[in-house]
Amino acid sequence: MPVCRRTVLRSALGLSVIPLAGFTTDLRRSPVHADPFTLGVASGEPTPDGVVLWTRLAPRPLTADGSGGMPSRSVDVEWELASDERFARVEQRGVVAATPQWGHSVHIETTGLRAGAEYFYRFRAQGFLSPVGRTRTAPQPDSLAPMTMCFASCSNYEQGWFTAYRRLAEEDSDLVLHLGDYLYETVAGGAFRAHAGSEAASLATYRQRYAQYKTDPDLQAAHAAAPWLVVFDDHELDDNWAGSVPEQPQPDFRTRRAAALRAYYENMPLRSTALPRGTDMTLFRRVGWGALATFHMLDTRGYRTDQVCGDAYRSDCPERADPAGSLLGPHQKQWLLNGFRQSQARWDLIGQQVFFSQIDLTPGAARGFNPDAWDGYAADRDQVTAGLLNSAVRNAVVLTGDVHSHWAAEVHERPGDVSSRRAATELVTTSISSGGDGSDGRADIDAILPENPHIRYFSNRRGYVRTRITADALRADFREVPFVTRPGAPVHTGATFVVPDRVPRLL
Ligand SMILES: [Fe+2]
Known part of the structure; x- marks a missing residue:
């Protein structure tokens, strides 16, 4: 130069x-x-x-x-x-x-x-x-060269070793996405390593918490291996916060929010476009990877309306479909839909936090949903799905974190109706460590899978998702470690799916 x-x-x-x-x-x-x-x-x-x-x-x-x-x-x-x-x-x-x-x-x-x-x-x-x-660096704008992209979420220092970050660091990734819950604000007292200090709620305590996480050598290895695109979820501030509303009433949530966002910026490799101003921070953005991929990185916390149905897990209420409720907020939603309209990439990847596909969590005739996820904001989801179907988007893949388990789903025009058109696929990464070792299966999930035929994979092990993206297909390997409560776990692939070009299916 x-x-x-x-x-x-x-x-x-x-x-x-x-x-x-x-x-x-x-x-x-x-x-x-x-x-x-x-x-x-x-x-x-x-x-x-x-x-x-x-x-x-x-x-x-x-x-x-x-x-x-x-x-x-x-x-x-x-x-x-x-x-x-x-x-x-x-x-x-x-x-x-x-x-x-x-x-x-x-x-x-x-x-x-x-x-x-x-x-x-x-x-x-x-x-x-x-x-x-x-x-x-990203490739030239006209490049269709293949890429390896891994994505991860939910690393709880108290609940497990960050071995999955170490295995991720060994993947030779071109790019890593972190979809939130990079840290946890609470103090629960871990069995083998505990959060320092009190619950993070001030600039000093958020800074201290980030510092403790970043001393972890496995996390450091993952950062040192490849460039990251990061977005936060709830625990970078407060469990299940929604816009200006905390989960539990607290005296000065605005000050807490400003402190959390400031500490997040300080500790992440972000551009100055994401510099927080008081309680505001513009985190949603698009990042291009040649002609191969566009990453639409979303903020599903900062602009959302409060959760409906009393934010009760496995609940249902008419307000779930109320168009007055929004997960993205009007400005971010328009920005996303405009991005779909102008898409020129082979693959449009939507990096975000909470489960996009409909999932009925209650076995039997009764229905129960998670109001903290897109199921609690069904009108927004309908608009995004329609936006994908009626746009220049050629291949849409939703990338999700939050739920501490691996999932794969096909996204239909009418949620849960597998006879309706397919609009996208969804890949949900498990946690790095949140939830501890996990298990080979979960009876409560086995019981609901027959009622959710659009869902194609579930695993209750810790890990991350590795994708290989080419002009012809996206291959997703669900990478899993057998344990996190002691160090040194190996990694294996629990399942592999291929999404062919122009075919929003999981094969
Ligand atoms: Fe989490």
Whole structure:
């Protein structure tokens, strides 16, 4: 890349130029500090010419004040991006201030990179070098080159080891999606590892909770292996929150929401377009991957109306179909439908949190649904399904988390009516660790599957989903680990489905 462009870029980002000798591994300046890189590194939001590089300084990650042991002043962080793992071919470098206002996190939005290329990055601060991360840019806009994408959700530190993150890190992914419940705000007291501090409800306690999670070496490995696209669900703030409404009444939910969103931004490799302003944060966005795929990343928490039927699991009430209820909010819904209309990708993948397909959870003639999922917002779901059928979308796949079990479903024009047209497929990833080891089956689920013929797979093991996306088909491997209550589990594929081009079926 020409030097002039780089200089322009640096000044645009407010970065100063490092002297030529610059970024060396010479640590003769004996450090007076402890290693600030205890939280690892991450990258995200790849475009054909750039990617976000992230780290956060925290020499003592678990301090109760959330500072991570950092002083209340800014600290310079040098960064370096190379095309080789040994940093013999450094292509860009710079320095940026990590400020106490943003929890000593840094978000470097690189530009001017080569499309479809692999890069390595690292940081240096206070005489210490960070671990090295691998990342990559998205391919050229006309590319139909195949990609490997893994997606995950629901990692509860108290309920299991993050072995599934380690196995995910070993998959050689081009891209990783995290669909929410990256952490849990509560303190339940785990049998073998416990959340530090009190329930996360303030900026200090959310920062402390993120820091504790990010000390996990398996999670660090997963971040260091590939760029991520992240969206939150409920536990990054409060169980089953809905827009401005918490699950249980609490004195100052607005302040809590602002703190949670701020800590989320600080700890994720997000662009400045997602910078929170008070209680607001624009997380929904589209990310293109050549001509092969478009990822529509949704926020199904921040704009939703309150849950109907008293938010009672396995319930039913007429309000489920009330068009006054909305999961996406009017603005995000229009944005999504416009995205469908303008789609030019071979595959449109909708990265979001809660179960999209209808699922009757009550065996027998009575019906019972989960009002926290799309079943509680059926009018919005009908609009999205119709939007898929009446648009330029060629192949739609809904990607889901939340439910701590693997599922696969075919999405029909009339929910649950397998004689109606198919509009999409849905792949639901299990948790990384939430729920503990799991089981080989669940009698309550076996009892309802015959009443939900559009549902094609269920597994109650922990893991993630690996997809291989080509111009001709999307293959989904439901990856499962046999245990999480002790470390070191191997991974295997519990089931594989293929979705052929132009055929929204699970084969
Ligand atoms: Fe969860």
